[in-house]
Amino acid sequence: MRDYVYYPGCSLKGNSKHYEESILPVFKELGFPLEELEDWNCCGATAYFSIDDLMATAICGRNLSLAEKRQRNIMAPCAGCYLTLKKANKVLRENSEKARKINQALEKAGCPYHGGIEVKHPLEVLIEDIGLDLIKDKVRYKLKGLKVACYYGCQLVRPFTDFDDPDYPTSLDQLMETIGAQPVPYSAKTRCCGGSLTGTIEEVGKRLNFILLKEAKRRGADVIVTLCPLCQFNLEIFQDKMAKDYGEDVTMPILYFSQLMGLAFGLAKEDLGFNRSIIDLKPLWPKLTNGGIV
Amino acid sequence: MDIHRQVKYEEELDKTFLEEIKVLSGAEDLDRCIQCGTCSSSCPMSIYMDSPPRKIIAQVKNGFKEEALRSFTIWLCSSCYTCQVRCPAKIEITEVMYALKRKAIEEKVYPQKFPIPVLDKEMTNLIKNYGRNSELWLILRLYLKSRNPIGLLKMAPLGLKLMKTGRMSLKREAIKERKQLKDLLKFLKEAT
Ligand code: SF4
Ligand code: SF4
Numbered sequence: 001m002r003d004y005v006y007y008p009g010c011s012l013k014g015n016s017k018h019y020e021e022s023i024l025p026v027f028k029e030l031g032f033p034l035e036e037l038e039d040w041n042c043c044g045a046t047a048y049f050s051i052d053d054l055m056a057t058a059i060c061g062r063n064l065s066l067a068e069k070r071q072r073n074i075m076a077p078c079a080g081c082y083l084t085l086k087k088a089n090k091v092l093r094e095n096s097e098k099a100r101k102i103n104q105a106l107e108k109a110g111c112p113y114h115g116g117i118e119v120k121h122p123l124e125v126l127i128e129d130i131g132l133d134l135i136k137d138k139v140r141y142k143l144k145g146l147k148v149a150c151y152y153g154c155q156l157v158r159p160f161t162d163f164d165d166p167d168y169p170t171s172l173d174q175l176m177e178t179i180g181a182q183p184v185p186y187s188a189k190t191r192c193c194g195g196s197l198t199g200t201i202e203e204v205g206k207r208l209n210f211i212l213l214k215e216a217k218r219r220g221a222d223v224i225v226t227l228c229p230l231c232q233f234n235l236e237i238f239q240d241k242m243a244k245d246y247g248e249d250v251t252m253p254i255l256y257f258s259q260l261m262g263l264a265f266g267l268a269k270e271d272l273g274f275n276r277s278i279i280d281l282k283p284l285w286p287k288l289t290n291g292g293i294v
Numbered sequence: 295m296d297i298h299r300q301v302k303y304e305e306e307l308d309k310t311f312l313e314e315i316k317v318l319s320g321a322e323d324l325d326r327c328i329q330c331g332t333c334s335s336s337c338p339m340s341i342y343m344d345s346p347p348r349k350i351i352a353q354v355k356n357g358f359k360e361e362a363l364r365s366f367t368i369w370l371c372s373s374c375y376t377c378q379v380r381c382p383a384k385i386e387i388t389e390v391m392y393a394l395k396r397k398a399i400e401e402k403v404y405p406q407k408f409p410i411p412v413l414d415k416e417m418t419n420l421i422k423n424y425g426r427n428s429e430l431w432l433i434l435r436l437y438l439k440s441r442n443p444i445g446l447l448k449m450a451p452l453g454l455k456l457m458k459t460g461r462m463s464l465k466r467e468a469i470k471e472r473k474q475l476k477d478l479l480k481f482l483k484e485a486t
Pocket of ligand 1: 326327328329330331332333334347348351380381382383384385387
């Protein structure tokens, strides 16, 4: 079963519309148009698991059931949703008392799950199912000279994935090279952005993201490329305060890999959500449009 | 000056705590911790924690229930799983942190106005009722419940930027089958 149904999660319908706006046309261009999972519910994120483990797994089970009914695997672009759904999928397939209880409740509520689908992140789908060769064929404008720091964050690579390294993954770097950009060595690539802590304890969120930005600057990156809405948001929102609070200007645009892929594929930049950047992209545009025709 | 005893006598420790957290977290190897400190040195939040992860694991292992449950550490854990994938004893440390949060809420020893558990609770309530999270509503409820109007005001410039870029919606999101979700949670509750 290699067909996917798209699970947006709350962020891609909320503050990360530009992730959705870029990922849909990119997959369409690659010949894999995405359909949204009908009536999906929130994955519960880290919040629900902090309150009630059983319930949190059950609501994920409903999403898995909806996809299974349509005989499709789930593709979740938010790394948080990805981890949460994947974790639930693992638990529900186990031969345990917990799994039995939840599966029975799912069945009774009219959304039974039989353990028949996989959960994947678009990066995984791009690398493993679609393949870099096909992507290369689609590139019309190489993003030559654009230095990118590839930021994976935590939830995609830990602890349930085996498609890349949990500490120093390289799949996003390969993808960026394929579209002509130049990844810089970025040792902070899987250091946590703080997740929802930016919304609760500002000092923690600000400091963690300062560390990430500072390292990207030091490595000479023009932009940080992300694959998770929470990372993207967290890296952006405190930049204006950092110069004042920490005495160092680390201003840098934070873009989704799908936005850069769209540009390289020659899709209109107006249709890729660049207008939603909080950071001014003007200084970056000459670099983004530098590339020659392949 | 108040002088307090700084150590606990053995009979004051909770002998059942370790087993309880093992079951709650699924981290069956918890008592195989060798106190190497890999978790603490890997943890990006440890610079803010009162007890770094290594100490929390030691507390759980040895029955220091109060100390573990009242620690800020468990709320500062962002579930990044760094400690867990690096632990040489293969202990599911992140799951232990989750289990401690749940236990602290159950025993009502969590910091009631501290924004992190408040956020977790408010988000969970939104999902239970509507099936989806609505960012603006969540933020408003967070500041209301943690009684922090100044914090909300400080957020205003960011809110404006999000408005301007069309990234903040006033809409309350909801799924169609709200009844199914409620049934699911009800049936599960009955079974436990
Ligand atoms: S890394 Fe594992 S073994 Fe080492 S102190 Fe932490 S929990 Fe114990
Ligand atoms: S999962 Fe929690 S305790 Fe472990 S390294 Fe991450 S923040 Fe620290």
